[in-house]
Amino acid sequence: MRIARFSIDGNVAFGAVEGSTAPGAEGELVLDIIKGIPFADFELSGTKVPLNKVRLLPPVLPNKVVAIGRNYAEHAAELGNSVFDDQGRPEAPITFFKPSTSVVGPGDPIAYPSFSHDLHHEAELAVVIGRMCREVPKERVKDVILGYTCANDVTARDVQQREKQWARAKGFDSSCPLGPWIETDLDPSDLTIQCTVNGEQRQLGRTSDMVRSIEDLIVHITEAMTLLPGDVILTGTPAGVGPLNVGDEVAVTIEGIGTLTNKVIKRG
Known part of the structure; x- marks a missing residue:
């Protein structure tokens, strides 16, 4: 699974990246928003947003x-x-x-x-x-x-x-x-x-x-x-x-x- 962290409409969330990540295919990617955080048990919400409609953030904000x-x-x-x-x-x-x-x-x-x-x-x-x-x-x-x-x-x-x-x-x-x-x-x-x-x-x-x-x-x-x-x-x-x-x-x-x-x- 590919997990992205992103911002949309002022909200920050994690999502599972779905679709081809081959060069030139990025516009076809969508994010299935994750319920919760990826550091614990989580579920996919089924709510999907196109990757090209969000701002990708650093995938994590590390303590160190x-x-x-x-x-x-x-x-x-x-x-x-x-x-x-x-x-x-x-x-x-x-x-x-x-x-x-x-x-x-x-x-x-x-x-x-x-x-x-x-x-x-x-x-x-x-x-x-x-x-x-x-x-x-x-x-x-x-x-x-x-x-x-x-x-x-x-x-x-x-x-x-x-x-x-x-x-x-x-x-x-x-x-x-x-x-x-x-x-x-x-x-x-x-x-x-x-x-x-x-x-x-x-x-x-x-x-x-x-x-x-x-x-x-x-x-x-x-x-x-x-x-x-x-x-x-x-x-x-x-x-x-x-x-x-x-x-x-x-x-x-x-x-x-x-x-x-x-x-x-x-x-x-």
């Missing part, structure tokens, strides 16, 4: 976004880093936060921060948590996942390099586009991830190239903290990250999910 750095070896290498120790074993995941205020939805603008001159795109698979959990064993990870969506871990690269920690570089307003919806029926182990800027391909990778699996990441994160329904985990980006400029349109496409598109604007 927990992000993983350097989870693709080629991306780490392009930034001059390694993800393995001297024996070739994966090092501990690099974990950081993006605040809830960084989250925007499909079609929302990415505001170029005034304190940066080198903004980069980072296409990522995002995991949406469906229930409160901590200390999750590997064999129970699937039980705590609601589904998956597209993400763009927009990064002020010059600030990241200059400040040595990533709070401002990756946590500024609009630095975490999510969407267009949550796909609940998906095997995330080997999906294509693509990023284009103004239609030109910049990133192309597969989730099978992750250094650490989604199961390992959730085990690692929940050893330290409780995850709440709607929390989001960003799983890292493949190689090919590069600059964004004001006026650019950046699109993240993940096989089996869809496309998340945003435009870069000058911060007012």
Whole structure:
């Protein structure tokens, strides 16, 4: 099931996306409005609205976004880093936060921060948590996942390099586009991830190239903290990250999910 969060006539609701999501078919999609919220038992109301008559919102409003750095070896290498120790074993995941205020939805603008001159795109698979959990064993990870969506871990690269920690570089307003919806029926182990800027391909990778699996990441994160329904985990980006400029349109496409598109604007 594909679950979208949307606004219509000033009201916010969740709905199940019905119809073909193939390119060019978006106008045929409809939303069957959900009774309740997707983090508990819910029913479809049978009341349907065309997708092109609503405004899609971020599919969730997370309490926190927990992000993983350097989870693709080629991306780490392009930034001059390694993800393995001297024996070739994966090092501990690099974990950081993006605040809830960084989250925007499909079609929302990415505001170029005034304190940066080198903004980069980072296409990522995002995991949406469906229930409160901590200390999750590997064999129970699937039980705590609601589904998956597209993400763009927009990064002020010059600030990241200059400040040595990533709070401002990756946590500024609009630095975490999510969407267009949550796909609940998906095997995330080997999906294509693509990023284009103004239609030109910049990133192309597969989730099978992750250094650490989604199961390992959730085990690692929940050893330290409780995850709440709607929390989001960003799983890292493949190689090919590069600059964004004001006026650019950046699109993240993940096989089996869809496309998340945003435009870069000058911060007012």
